[in-house]
Amino acid sequence: MPLASPRRCGRIRRCGQIRRCGRTGRSRQAGRPPPGTEGPPVHVVVAGGGITGLAAALHLAKTGVEVTVIEPSARLGGMLRTSPFAGRMVDEAADAFLIRTPPALALAHRIGLGDTLVHPARRRAFVARDGALHPLTPQVMGVPVDLDALDRSGLLTAAGRTGLGRDLTDPATPLPAGDVAIAEAIGDRIGGEAVARLVDPLVGGINAGDSARLSLAAVVPQLDAARRDPDHASLIEACRAQVARGRAAGADPDAPIFAAPDGGMARLPAAVAQAAVATDRVAVRLGQAVVAVDPGPVVILSDGTTLEADGVVVATPGPTAAGLLRPVAPDAADLLGNVPHVSVAFVRLAVSLEALGHALDGSGMLIGRSEGRAVTACSWASSKWAHLAPARGDGTALLRAAVGRDGDQGALELDDADLVARVVDDLTPLLDLRGGPTETSVHRWERAFPQYRPGHLDRVAACEAALADVAPTVALAGMHLRGVGIPACVASGLAAADRVLAALRP
Structure with a gap:
């Protein structure tokens, strides 16, 4: 994901560009102190460069805090990825966000994406029952x-x-x-x-x-x-x-429910990262992971670098976050580590129009576990989104099938070729497929979806309280807490940033 800061001639300012602060002896990012304060600037490390961590970083920077974002992969954005497929830019996981829940929509407008947002061209969804499709009412x-x-x-x-x-x-x-x-x-x-x-x-x-x-x-x-x-x-x-x-209260029943940036969901984290870097207070370090958070807090990276900070936002996946917290807050780590997670895969299929016996006259279909299929849902992407219509690419219809759920992970053990074959087998009777796909791709997300067992919110509250008792300037964020959608992730990042700020500025 390319980033460019106009203040740095198109180059990313990274964590290696640090200076020794003579007043505190801490290694900090060069920059201005927060508004209304004196002395060295406050420095917060954000562990995780997905949409949650990026939302937290931008929010912190806007308050005058210096931020270092640490992301172990070679790119930002987490599961929000878009890549070329069948002549179009197609999402590899989530393809939209809910707009009746404000955080993601507000963030998109704040970073200048408001005019690029598009809505599904078709909204009618179907549910499979006994091998046939029925409209969701x-x-x-x-x-x-x-x-x-x-x-x-x-x-x-x-x-x-x-x-x-x-x-x-x-x-x-x-x-x-x-x-x-x-x-x-x-x-x-x-x-x-x-x-x-x-x-x-x-x-x-x-x-x-x-x-x-x-x-x-x-x-x-x-x-x-x-x-x-x-x-x-x-x-x-x-x-x-x-x-x-x-x-x-004024809710329009005919108003769109979902939105996405024209060109794919990857544009959202890219624009948030761009806006964060443009504040001149955010540094990004790719290809390194936070491996430990010690009291202080002190953040230890996978290359052996030690970063001292005033606060930390842990916006990594839940299992990773539990491991990071264990040395500093074992009770919080135990609570977090007990949140189960399941793996999923998204399989993209390009299918010739002649091979489709069932009209794709909707946004997609849901498939309950009682149907006995590996596919849990299938988005009819080329009908759902106008910018993915067949004429906008190679002339094929696009299907995006999700596989994997709690208690049904067996299909994910198949290799890519066999998984595609299983998906095609599942979809053939439902869509009356009369030929194989012309192009396919498989994108796997290991332990990506947290499962909220009864009492989950109480356990999250206890986890956060345990962490606050021993490390008040360390805060958790992510979809393992209070919601799996993009709006919930954005809200979680903002809330974690606010908790750190409140601890630093009582």
């Missing part, structure tokens, strides 16, 4: 709010529809005070088939998780609030009330 995280549309969709059997209908008539069954699993919380209201056909495909597609083992409060707070709504015994009615309140 209006819902709140899988709980239907339009039962007539649900009946027309054919997603549920007659028995499943009867079980769902009992939610509207059965008396309230209060939840325990504490957190519970999603399926446990809502299965007794809408029935097991509705959970498997409507809720679990969404959860699996977003979190790569299992609704029977994921936290209600951490993963679907909307359903947690609806399930505990004192004014509605029915979960369906509580969700309808949520939708009505949103519309009354």
Whole structure:
């Protein structure tokens, strides 16, 4: 990912450009002190150059702090990668961010990407049931709010529809005070088939998780609030009330839900990094990793370099963060290390239009675990995004299939060729494929998706409290904490930066 700072003639200012501060004896980046302070500038190290760490770095720099970003790979951006494929620039993982949750959208506007944002050209999604595709009807995280549309969709059997209908008539069954699993919380209201056909495909597609083992409060707070709504015994009615309140507050039901920079998601971290470097307060060091954080804090890098800092934002993946914290905050490290993670792969396929028997008349499809397929979701990228239409590339349709979820990791053990073959086998009956792909690619993300078990938010709070007790100027950030989407990652980076600032400037 190229970076250029106009103040440095297009060259990245890196961590090696340091000077000895005569007043404190600490090795710091040359620069100005924060506004309203005197003496040497405050220096914060950010471990991790994904969107979380970059958002933290830019936020810190804007307050006058000197920042060093340490990224072990040769590029910034983490999982937000875009690369040439079938004549177009196609994302390798996430292809959009939610805009009803503000942090990512606000960041995009702040760094000058607002005018480049595009929205899906087609929004209708489908769900697989018994080898056929059915439209996903209006819902709140899988709980239907339009039962007539649900009946027309054919997603549920007659028995499943009867079980769902009992939610509207059965008396309230209060939840325990504490957190519970999603399926446990809502299965007794809408029935097991509705959970498997409507809720679990969404959860699996977003979190790569299992609704029977994921936290209600951490993963679907909307359903947690609806399930505990004192004014509605029915979960369906509580969700309808949520939708009505949103519309009354001015929410446009027809407004776009997702956005992405034209040209791919990699533009977002690139622009954040560019804006950070342009402050003249951010240094970037690629190809080195933070291997330890000691009290002080002192940051030790993989090349043996020791950096003294006033604060540290640990924005690495969760398992890595747990290892870094162990010497300084073992209790926090134990809590963090117990968050399970699963691996996923994204497989890109280019398919000739003549080989498609099923019209790609939507944004894609979700595939629940009850279907017994390795693919959990498939984006119809060339229909979903106008800039990826066949005519914008080599004339083929583009499919992006996700593989891997909690409790179903077997397909990820296949080599790339066999994994592609498995994906093609899964998609062939659903899309009536009549020929093999003309181009493929596989992108694997090891232990990339954290799984929030019931009680997760309480454990995160305990982890942060334990860390603050022993190292108040060290803060955690990342999607292993409070959300896996890009908005949640941006919010986490900003919050971690603010925690460090608050500890430094009480």
